[in-house]
Amino acid sequence: MAKVKGYVEVNTDRCKGCNLCVISCPSDTLDLQPREVNDRGYHYAFMKNPDECIGCANCGFVCPEGCITVYRKKVG
Amino acid sequence: MNANDIISPENLVYAKPGLMNDNYMHYCPGCSHGVVHKVIAEVIKEMGLQEKTIGIAPVGCAVFAYNYLDIDWQEAAHGRAPALATAVKRLLPDRMVFTYQGDGDLAAIGTAETIHAANRGENIAIIFINNGIYGMTGGQMAPTTLSNMVTSTSPDGRNVQMMGNPLKILDMLALLDGVCLATRTSVHTAAAVKRTRRMIRLAFENAMAGKGTSIVEVVSTCNAGWKMTPAAANDWMVENMFPVYPIGDLKNI
Numbered sequence: 040m041a042k043v044k045g046y047v048e049v050n051t052d053r054c055k056g057c058n059l060c061v062i063s064c065p066s067d068t069l070d071l072q073p074r075e076v077n078d079r080g081y082h083y084a085f086m087k088n089p090d091e092c093i094g095c096a097n098c099g100f101v102c103p104e105g106c107i108t109v110y111r112k113k114v115g
Numbered sequence: 116m117n118a119n120d121i122i123s124p125e126n127l128v129y130a131k132p133g134l135m136n137d138n139y140m141h142y143c144p145g146c147s148h149g150v151v152h153k154v155i156a157e158v159i160k161e162m163g164l165q166e167k168t169i170g171i172a173p174v175g176c177a178v179f180a181y182n183y184l185d186i187d188w189q190e191a192a193h194g195r196a197p198a199l200a201t202a203v204k205r206l207l208p209d210r211m212v213f214t215y216q217g218d219g220d221l222a223a224i225g226t227a228e229t230i231h232a233a234n235r236g237e238n239i240a241i242i243f244i245n246n247g248i249y250g251m252t253g254g255q256m257a258p259t260t261l262s263n264m265v266t267s268t269s270p271d272g273r274n275v276q277m278m279g280n281p282l283k284i285l286d287m288l289a290l291l292d293g294v295c296l297a298t299r300t301s302v303h304t305a306a307a308v309k310r311t312r313r314m315i316r317l318a319f320e321n322a323m324a325g326k327g328t329s330i331v332e333v334v335s336t337c338n339a340g341w342k343m344t345p346a347a348a349n350d351w352m353v354e355n356m357f358p359v360y361p362i363g364d365l366k367n368i
């Protein structure tokens with residue numbers, strides 16, 4: 040059966056750590072950095088479980104800063 | 116499969132819209148304004164209107180909207196965006212002219228301009244960000260503030276006997292013959308963002324087709340003014356704002 044794999048790139052300089060992408064994700068892929076911060080002091084988003092991403096782009100749509108780029112590819 | 120097998124242009128499904136530049140936005144983390152800015156940028160690009168669009172920026176948190184979208188803009192005095200939009204559209208009728216206004220701008224100081232522009236059926240689109248509060252100046256009560264809602268100027272909650280009722284200005288605007296589209300949307304989920312995109316596109320099409328005034332009210336959050344996290348503000352909006360400002364079309368002709 041064809042499966043889809045997704046990948047998310049976060050513009051970490053632009054991210055303000057609002058968490059809206061994290062809660063929009065159906066597959067629990069994203070989280071905010073627990074310790075690391077960007078130059079402005081925000082705990083930016085990152086792929087905590089990269090294998091889980093299905094490339095649905097929910098995170099991209101709800102991001103107020105436009106700091107998320109989403110890719111999706113059919114595999115198998 | 117590793118990331119490099121997926122990251123390539125043919126697999127791209129979402130990116131920051133090209134008309135939104137790289138200037139760092141001044142909005143609080145999680146503010147709805149940024150999402151609506153992105154949607155406007157996407158629709159203008161999709162319609163090929165980047166050289167034909169003139170946005171009218173408000174006074175309020177979105178006062179610097181012109182710094183973020185690479186289109187032509189004019190900055191209006193507080194509440195006067197529909198009057199300025201009227202002038203611009205009448206002088207340059209081939210342009211797509213839209214206003215971007217908060218609820219303090221549109222439904223308090225700018226009530227007269229808004230209602231009369233809509234009543235004249237000016238061929239403009241009005242994007243109305245209703246977060247129920249004056250965000251920029253520190254979270255004061257607005258006409259749109261919900262009953263019993265706590266703000267910096269109604270610390271015990273809005274007492275409607277003393278302070279009036281939440282103003283459903285979209286319902287009033289929908290009654291006017293000059294209005295062809297009056298609809299409420301939101302941007303708290305991907306599905307909601309997609310509906311907002313469809314409605315803003317329709318509003319821009321109406322403006323270009325000379326059908327009259329279109330108003331898209333985006334029921335929004337001001338998490339800083341509401342003193343909540345962005346996620347909690349979304350939930351609060353669904354629970355408290357949506358019953359008073361229900362999502363959907365009031366008029367679409």
Ligand SMILES: Cc1ncc(C[n+]2csc(CCOP(=O)(O)OP(=O)(O)O)c2C)c(N)n1
Nearest residue numbers: 174175176193217218219220248249250251
């Ligand atoms: C003539 C005038 N009166 C008052 C103000 C102060 N003022 C600035 S923004 C604002 C309210 C903005 O609220 P809203 O339109 O809801 O936008 P938001 O900041 O919530 O996005 C007020 C009263 C002003 N700048 N000019």
Ligand code: SF4
Nearest residue numbers: 064092093095096098
């Ligand atoms: S694209 Fe979808 S699955 Fe992947 S991180 Fe974003 S919300 Fe989660």
Ligand code: SF4
Nearest residue numbers: 142143146176250337
């Ligand atoms: S004060 Fe409210 S409306 Fe203004 S940027 Fe912050 S969250 Fe957005």
